[in-house]
Amino acid sequence: MTSSPTPPPAPSGPPAEHRPLRRLTARGRDEAHRVASSLELFFDLCFVVAIAQAGVQLVHALAEGHAGEGILNYAMIFFAIWWAWMNFTWFASAYDNDDVLYRVVTLIQIAGVLVLAAGVSRAFDEHEFLLVWLGYAIMRLAMTAQWLRVARASGGAERTMALRYAVGVLLCQIGWLGLLVLPEHARPWVFLVIAPLEMLVPLYAEKAHATSWHPHHIAERYGLFTIIVLGETIAAATVAVKSSLDENDALGELLPIAAGGLLIIFAAWWIYFVVPIHGHLRSNRESFLWGYGHYLIFASGAAIGAGLEVAVEQAVGEAHISTLSASASVTLPTALFLLTVWALHSRFYKVGIAQQLVLPTASLLVIVCTFLGSWAVLATGLVCALAVAAGVTLTARMAARERGASGSSGERTTAPVG
Structure with a gap:
């Protein structure tokens, strides 16, 4: 997932052995028919629970006029959720052997994100990060255990890479203790220092040996998580509209918001999935930028749902903010989503200036x-x-x-774009 050299071919195909405990060795990039496992889908669904909690708290902060503080807390919490999810996703793409220990450690990571989710409201309301830190620590220690298994089963440059991952994750986790021991005004600085260090760990670890992640599998995993995030956005907005209709006679005010919200989310799905992005994920440098950039896609996609809830509350008089602020809570994350999808996906498949300008102009x-x-x-x-x-x-x-120019259908060089 970095700019390191392409790894040597690993054995293709899923693990052939069926013993409860097996060596955690690399899978092949050329493995045929590689798809997301049921454990990975379960992992995603549980992580969205934490995203939903972050979205709820963002709604409260925006509706009460605390936009700056709310967005900062949301960015910090979402980073913890996204980074733990991303590390697992790329690790699983390269090393998932589906043995008993691998499953148990993954379930421990799921437990960690649920602990984190339980602490989201305290982090927003009371600036108390103990549960968030504990949940994140559980996930990161479990990830360290996985890398140590890889180190034990491998040698040479691959073993060095795995040990670098394990040590890097542990050192960063120690750094996150600053959220607990430092004064409240210093905590944003902890985030601004430790978060970039977290993102440098893969760059350093894979400097000499890259993991054998599977392009189709990675593209599918990110796509599935995008669908789940957009689905959570629809669910949150639907509940908000229903609750407001039950409590207020405001169909005229809510109908434009409901219709507009559906159009936004439908378009977001169309625009994201219209290009075959796995074809772009060929080098580690490309995957590094693409994978990290999804922080903005996932965070803005979830924030659209929060913004729609704020717009609904403002329309019925439950949010004490201006119409301009309520509108911005929807338009700004939507614009960010469109622009980021263009930068990470669409621009590589657009042909001509007109196609290239569609999404930036829309933003x-x-x-x-x-x-x-x-x-x-x-x-x-x-x-x-x-x-x-x-x-x-x-x-x-x-x-x-x-x-018309070729006189035949020929090979298609463009893809539908949104």
Whole structure:
């Protein structure tokens, strides 16, 4: 997942042995039909519980007018969730042997994220990070145990890489103790120092030997997590609209928000999945940037749901903030999502300046929608839908021109874009 050399070919295919305990050795990048396991899907669903808790607290902070503090806490909590998820995902892609010990350690990681989720409200309301730190520590210690298993089963550069991972994770976890022992005003600085150090661990560990992650498997894992995040966004927004309708006679105020929210999320799904991104994940340098950049995709995708809840509360008079602030809680994460997906996904498959400008232009127009008052969310949804339509139309026209020029269908060089 870094800029290190491509690893030597590992044995392809899943582990052939069926003993309860097996050596934790690398799987092959050329393994056929590699798909996400049921344990990985279970892992994702449990992690979304923590994301949902972070979203709930972000809603409360935004609705009470504490945007700066709420966004900072959200960024810190979401980093812990995302980083633990990402480390497991890339590790599993390279080393999942599905033996008993691997499963147990993974379940311990799931327990850790649930402990973290239990502490999210305290972290937001009371600036008490003990449970968050404890949950994160459980996940990171479990990850360290996995890397030590790899070190025991390997030798040479691969063993050095595994030990670097294990030591790096432990040292960073010690650094996170600053959230518990330092004064409250110093805690953001702990995050700004330790978070980059966490992200440097893979870069250092894989300097001489890269893990044999599977491109199709990684693309599927990220895609599935994106679907789950967007699904949680829809669920949260739906509950907010239903609750407000039950308590207030405000169908006219809520209908534009509900319609706009659906258009935003539908477009987000379309735009993310329209390109075959696994074809781009060929070198470790590319995967490094792509994997890390998903922090913004996942965080903004979940924040869209929080923003829709805030917009609903403001529309019925339950949030004591301005319409402009409520609108921004939807438009800003939406614009960030569109721009980040373009930077990480779409720009590699767009052909021509017109296609390249679709998503950046849509992002700018979404920000402009912030100033449209009670119609901001609906306008944002329409902009997103038009971006999808424009991308599909431009791609269809280019494909038609290519067919006309070649006189036959030929090989397709473009993909539908949103």
